[in-house]
Amino acid sequence: MTMLPPPSPKKLGLVIDLDICVGCHACAVACKEWNDGGQFGPLPDENAYGREPLGVWFNRVHSYEIEPAETTGPAMTVHFPRSCLHCETPDCVTVCPTGASYKRAEDGIVLVDADKCIGCQLCAWACPYGAREYSQERGTMQKCTLCVDRIYNETLSEYDRQPACVMACPTRARHFGDLGDAESKVSKLVAERGGYDLMPEMGYKPVNKYLPPRPRRDGCATQAAPAREEKVDLSTASPLLRWMDRILSR
Numbered sequence: 136m137t138m139l140p141p142p143s144p145k146k147l148g149l150v151i152d153l154d155i156c157v158g159c160h161a162c163a164v165a166c167k168e169w170n171d172g173g174q175f176g177p178l179p180d181e182n183a184y185g186r187e188p189l190g191v192w193f194n195r196v197h198s199y200e201i202e203p204a205e206t207t208g209p210a211m212t213v214h215f216p217r218s219c220l221h222c223e224t225p226d227c228v229t230v231c232p233t234g235a236s237y238k239r240a241e242d243g244i245v246l247v248d249a250d251k252c253i254g255c256q257l258c259a260w261a262c263p264y265g266a267r268e269y270s271q272e273r274g275t276m277q278k279c280t281l282c283v284d285r286i287y288n289e290t291l292s293e294y295d296r297q298p299a300c301v302m303a304c305p306t307r308a309r310h311f312g313d314l315g316d317a318e319s320k321v322s323k324l325v326a327e328r329g330g331y332d333l334m335p336e337m338g339y340k341p342v343n344k345y346l347p348p349r350p351r352r353d354g355c356a357t358q359a360a361p362a363r364e365e366k367v368d369l370s371t372a373s374p375l376l377r378w379m380d381r382i383l384s385r
């Protein structure tokens with residue numbers, strides 16, 4: 136059993152806009168690229184070029200088609216990026232028998248200490264969001280670190296101190312910030328757009344928030360209006376223009 140720290144005022148996390156995510160997987164690939172140090176990074180590739188490549192992804196993108204009955208408009212496709220939500224009261228931490236899974240008191244990031252992990256996978260069973268990834272080769276659990284090695288890295292420019300997935304997103308569907316500060320950009324975005332928790336009934340209190348897709352316009356309502364016939368007064372036009380009009384009107 137591992138104890139959680141008291142709730143921190145600072146709650147770092149992601150806000151993901153389902154309205155504009157196009158499901159391109161750039162976030163998942165950028166995450167892999169930043170975190171994959173072969174055998175040494177937190178996100179290992181195993182037998183990457185072999186017959187049965189294994190490996191770990193901290194970020195996965197799923198696509199769903201929503202039927203018209205479930206929306207107010209036509210059928211729509213929603214792309215749903217999924218990674219650790221850095222929950223406030225996560226059982227993935229409390230079930231850990233060795234203290235390998237822990238939540239940081241200073242900013243709320245949930246991490247795994249690989250040196251303490253015995254690979255029992257209890258945390259993966261406890262996570263209702265499927266955010267834990269087990270490395271077969273290492274025998275330890277891995278998970279999204281919120282790019283903790285980027286966001287506090289003073290050798291990077293301030294702009295670059297954001298998670299790799301946020302930096303890579305071409306539509307700017309991902310935002311990073313302090314969701315514990317009501318005045319932060321991410322908190323204001325959540326308030327404006329009605330951002331919500333994933334599966335709040337589980338009681339894990341995810342820090343990450345999702346912004347809902349906006350209703351799509353009905354294609355029938357946007358059909359082009361019939362072309363308007365324009366009357367031109369030719370009595371004052373030049374002879375050449377009158378001749379062209381006669382020819383083209385035949």
Ligand code: SF4
Pocket residue numbers: 218219220221222225226227228245261262263264265266267278339
């Ligand atoms: Fe733990 Fe899963 Fe919540 Fe991440 S999403 S903190 S792994 S319960």
Ligand code: SF4
Pocket residue numbers: 162165166167170193194218278279280281282298299300301
């Ligand atoms: Fe990957 Fe970092 Fe994004 Fe987590 S925050 S999914 S580690 S890129």
